Amino acid sequence: MLSPSEPSPERGIGDSGERGLSAWMDRYGDAVLRTALFRLKDRQKAEDVYQEVFLRVYRSEVSLQDIANPKAWILKVTLNACRDAERRPWWRQAPLLGRHSRETTESVERTAVLAETNRELWRAVSALAEPFRMCVLLYYYHELSTREIGDVLGVSEGTVRSRLHRARQLLKATLEGGGDDA
Amino acid sequence: MKELEALKRALQEGLDGHRAGPELRRRTLERARAEVRAKEKRGARFLLLVAVPALAAFAILLFLSMSEVRQARPDDIASESTSSSSIRPSMSPPPPSSDSPPSPPRLAVSKVVIPPYMPAGYKVSEVVTETRDSRAEDAVVIRYSALDDGELEWRRSAKPNRERVEGFEPVRVGDRPAWIRTAGNGDVVLIWEDDKYKYSIVGRITEGDAKLMAQSIYIGLQDGREEEKR
Numbered sequence: 001m002l003s004p005s006e007p008s009p010e011r012g013i014g015d016s017g018e019r020g021l022s023a024w025m026d027r028y029g030d031a032v033l034r035t036a037l038f039r040l041k042d043r044q045k046a047e048d049v050y051q052e053v054f055l056r057v058y059r060s061e062v063s064l065q066d067i068a069n070p071k072a073w074i075l076k077v078t079l080n081a082c083r084d085a086e087r088r089p090w091w092r093q094a095p096l097l098g099r100h101s102r103e104t105t106e107s108v109e110r111t112a113v114l115a116e117t118n119r120e121l122w123r124a125v126s127a128l129a130e131p132f133r134m135c136v137l138l139y140y141y142h143e144l145s146t147r148e149i150g151d152v153l154g155v156s157e158g159t160v161r162s163r164l165h166r167a168r169q170l171l172k173a174t175l176e177g178g179g180d181d182a
Numbered sequence: 183m184k185e186l187e188a189l190k191r192a193l194q195e196g197l198d199g200h201r202a203g204p205e206l207r208r209r210t211l212e213r214a215r216a217e218v219r220a221k222e223k224r225g226a227r228f229l230l231l232v233a234v235p236a237l238a239a240f241a242i243l244l245f246l247s248m249s250e251v252r253q254a255r256p257d258d259i260a261s262e263s264t265s266s267s268s269i270r271p272s273m274s275p276p277p278p279s280s281d282s283p284p285s286p287p288r289l290a291v292s293k294v295v296i297p298p299y300m301p302a303g304y305k306v307s308e309v310v311t312e313t314r315d316s317r318a319e320d321a322v323v324i325r326y327s328a329l330d331d332g333e334l335e336w337r338r339s340a341k342p343n344r345e346r347v348e349g350f351e352p353v354r355v356g357d358r359p360a361w362i363r364t365a366g367n368g369d370v371v372l373i374w375e376d377d378k379y380k381y382s383i384v385g386r387i388t389e390g391d392a393k394l395m396a397q398s399i400y401i402g403l404q405d406g407r408e409e410e411k412r
Contacts, residue, residue: 017214018211018214018215021210021211021214022207022211025202025207025210029201029202029206029207030200030201030202032202033200033201033202033206034197034198034200037197037200038197043200047206050202050206050210051206051209051210051213054210054214055210055213055214055217058214058217059217118188118191118192118195118196119192121188121189121192122192122193122195122196125189125192125193125196136189136193137193140186140189140190140193141190141193141194141197168185168186171185171189172185
């Protein structure tokens with residue numbers, strides 16, 4: 001299991017905390033943003049999640065050394081923050097003017113410069129149902145083990161394996177032109 | 183295997199172009215700092231609105247309770263002893279100075295007897311001295327309480343003048359005349375005097391209990407005087 005599963009929100013922040021936060025962002029900033037982007041398919045929401053994730057880290061004063069598997073841990077925090085963002089009512093999701101960076105207003109698909117074959121594959125992955133998509137992302141992109149994925153998603157290792165297997169089948173079927181209900 | 187490699191590449195090509203830029207990092211750090219400032223503000227507000235007044239109130243209460251303790255001088259008052267020999271010679275008022283005008287006797291409460299007889303169910307709840315004007319100690323009061331909310335008070339006070347005792351039934355406490363009555367609210371009042379003090383017992387007890395209590399006090403006082411003579 002990951003430890004701790006969630007940072008506690010009410011702890012002090014100091015200079016060392018800020019340095020620690022920079023270290024977290026240096027190491028996992030891109031992974032957090034990409035995971036949020038992949039999940040939410042919206043750059044602005046992904047940036048909100050990015051900030052939320054690192055604020056949680058900051059409040060909890062968890063250093064990289066405190067966590068046995070920091071990558072899996074922060075991805076779990078990211079997915080939890082994504083879930084929270086999705087639950088938020090739409091009027092609270094609306095971004096304020098100028099709040100988001102200019103570099104980041106386009107969707108994943110528009111900015112991705114993909115080779116034609118990869119573009120098809122990308123679309124097929126994006127069309128997968130949520131549980132399969134996340135398993136594919138964590139396994140093939142973040143290269144987590146099935147056990148780690150189980151910890152991140154809160155499911156058993158067997159379930160992860162089964163989802164990956166099913167995801168591969170669905171992708172194959174889609175790419176061969178016989179896509180079903182994925 | 184080939185497909186899986188292609189899948190990895192597709193994910194990499196789709197996501198690797200997205201980076202958390204310096205602006206996003208800066209905004210995140212700013213939000214974190216803002217949180218710290220807000221937290222400090224909340225802490226200061228809490229101190230100002232809650233902690234400081236609470237501490238002040240506590241200090242006032244502490245001061246008041248210390249004043250009460252000093253007034254009651256519990257270290258000077260005998261503990262809850264049932265021995266009649268706990269009457270000490272110092273029960274006697276100090277000798278009046280020859281050039282001072284005659285005044286009601288001042289009570290010295292360096293030792294106070296707790297009446298040996300106590301009605302069933304009652305226990306001593308407090309022993310206090312009451313002071314009026316400039317006299318050091320006008321009265322010594324022992325208050326009792328019972329589990330059924332009964333209250334009882336034994337009071338020894340200076341005797342400035344004789345009280346009228348209309349409506350009371352005369353009885354005797356030792357060789358002293360005493361007066362007793364049961365008030366309309368059910369409280370029994372028993373009063374008697376000696377040469378120096380006036381005594382009263384008031385409370386929700388029976389007249390028999392009041393007399394027994396008075397008797398035990400009287401015996402205790404007599405014993406104390408004999409000790410004083412020796």
